[in-house]
Amino acid sequence: MRSAFDFSPYRRSTIGFDRLFDLLENSAGETGENFPPFDLVKMRDDEYRIDLALAGFRSDDIEITAQQNQLVVKGRKASEDGHDYIHRGIALRSFERRFGLADHVQVTGADMDNGVLSISLKREIPEAMKPRTIEIGSGASQDEPKRIARRQREPEDA
Template structure:
């Protein structure tokens, strides 16, 4: 059984983390009773991930994978097959929808369906502008010294 967690003390002291707290609160409430289809989350490398879902009985055209605004949405809709008279139906072919929250800069690089296993590959692609870069220290006069020297020259009588 899941218990709710109050994030309000953190909200008061953390600036700019509203989306993170909203995501944590919504995932805590949305996860109750949600277990179909079963899935695995795999770390395939430093910046590579894989989501594997068991979707036995679904064809490629019955599954939709969408990535939009840091959310990976996987849905499946199985049409009723007329003319079948089931005595027992044990294979779960109900429609489903799975949502995964993606961190910033996580991109979907591919999806494949093979032997009832849907595999979605993800990679973290951090833009060059956001990567740390080394700043070389030069041997020039500090900027504040140049400003003071210029001010002294302007105040001296000519």
């Protein structure tokens, strides 16, 4: 399903944002499932945490996969335990939850405590991609090749 908004004028005037526009177009029609519920927590400027409420799941039942720009959390509950339930209110169904990660965001760890899975994330921008100040020269560097060429043409006084 296409979104009602046309991104083509922006595609023409931007460089390197193709992936962003593809994500916006593809996610416009998605109505994702709401299980399991989760929180996104900003710990510091470049550190984040995802908390997923996974009551009834053990760490053996959960698989976390970090791919390029995507984090996938899958839960597969073991087969029935043989009990005869009168009411089953704790959702133990299998799930797959996907999170889009920005460039240079790495998964640094995961912990399970009291039915809450916490996944730690950190954004580490390489030095080559960080903003840097470029100083403007006085023009002396442009005249330097001309001076060298003049010296080579002029005979040296002995």
